[in-house]
Amino acid sequence: MSLSEVFFLIVAAIAIGSATLVITLPNTVHSALFLVATLFCVALMFLSMGAEFLAAVQILVYAGAIMILFLFVITLMNPQRPAGPDRLRSQVVWSCAFAVMLLLVLWISIQEGAMAALPIAPVSTTPLGLDALGIALFTTYVVPFEITSILLLVAMVGAVVLGRGRVQ
Amino acid sequence: MIESAPTPYYLVLSAVLFSIGALGFCIRKNPLVMFMCVEIMLNAANLSFVAFARHLNVIDGQVIALFIMAIAAAEVVVGLGIIVAIFRLRDSIDVDEVNVLRG
Numbered sequence: 001m002s003l004s005e006v007f008f009l010i011v012a013a014i015a016i017g018s019a020t021l022v023i024t025l026p027n028t029v030h031s032a033l034f035l036v037a038t039l040f041c042v043a044l045m046f047l048s049m050g051a052e053f054l055a056a057v058q059i060l061v062y063a064g065a066i067m068i069l070f071l072f073v074i075t076l077m078n079p080q081r082p083a084g085p086d087r088l089r090s091q092v093v094w095s096c097a098f099a100v101m102l103l104l105v106l107w108i109s110i111q112e113g114a115m116a117a118l119p120i121a122p123v124s125t126t127p128l129g130l131d132a133l134g135i136a137l138f139t140t141y142v143v144p145f146e147i148t149s150i151l152l153l154v155a156m157v158g159a160v161v162l163g164r165g166r167v168q
Numbered sequence: 169m170i171e172s173a174p175t176p177y178y179l180v181l182s183a184v185l186f187s188i189g190a191l192g193f194c195i196r197k198n199p200l201v202m203f204m205c206v207e208i209m210l211n212a213a214n215l216s217f218v219a220f221a222r223h224l225n226v227i228d229g230q231v232i233a234l235f236i237m238a239i240a241a242a243e244v245v246v247g248l249g250i251i252v253a254i255f256r257l258r259d260s261i262d263v264d265e266v267n268v269l270r271g
Contacts (some may be wrong), residue, residue: 005173015181016181022192023192032204035204042185046215046218048173049172050172054233062211098191100187110180137234140231141231158249162246162249165253
């Protein structure tokens with residue numbers, strides 16, 4: 001087993017463990033903090049695949065901006081509802097069965113479909129750098145890029161409208 | 169730079185993370201945690217995109233992943249705004265109690 005595989009397995013174990021804690025811990029703040037751990041592990045995965053810019057954006061946008069927003073809303077609302085069963089037990093059982101089946105289908109499609117259709121090894125060993133990403137973003141994908149900026153503007157206006165409450 | 173692990177490893181991790189996110193979305197009642205599960209699922213999809221981009225040595229997967237991050241940010245902003253608005257209206261954000269389409 002090579003060094004890269006060991007690194008992958010350690011980071012993947014942390015990612016899966018903290019994702020499991022996100023959905024099981026009763027305290028929302030703890031969930032948010034373990035979500036940061038999961039997102040950080042995904043950033044490490046991006047880094048190991050040679051996508052340095054995406055790793056940086058992942059940490060800046062997710063851990064920096066989105067999680068701060070989450071924690072703000074959690075502390076703002078302080079949801080202290082009486083501790084009760086989160087869902088009916090039958091619902092949890094069915095959800096687990098659904099998740100296992102989903103995982104099974106994804107697993108089979110990875111093994112049978114995706115990896116059979118793709119070349120065995122990566123096509124080239126020279127990783128594409130930040131310059132290739134920038135060129136693609138501002139030539140091939142310039143229209144989606146502009147649409148994304150409009151989408152962000154709309155989301156910002158929408159958040160302001162939703163957040164200001166009822167106008168007297 | 170160390171050589172990265174084979175592509176199927178990343179795809180399997182992506183599948184596992186996506187399933188955990190889907191499971192969490194089904195079993196939790198707190199909309200904030202449900203949003204976090206959506207984030208986990210979006211990140212799993214991003215992981216797949218970047219893994220395929222690396223495998224085929226094209227940049228498009230990374231560009232799409234970047235767009236997904238921007239859309240996730242927009243989605244979180246609007247979603248949290250809606251949650252705050254609901255909380256202001258009825259002091260509870262339990263999704264089972266918010267089941268009528270009027271204030």
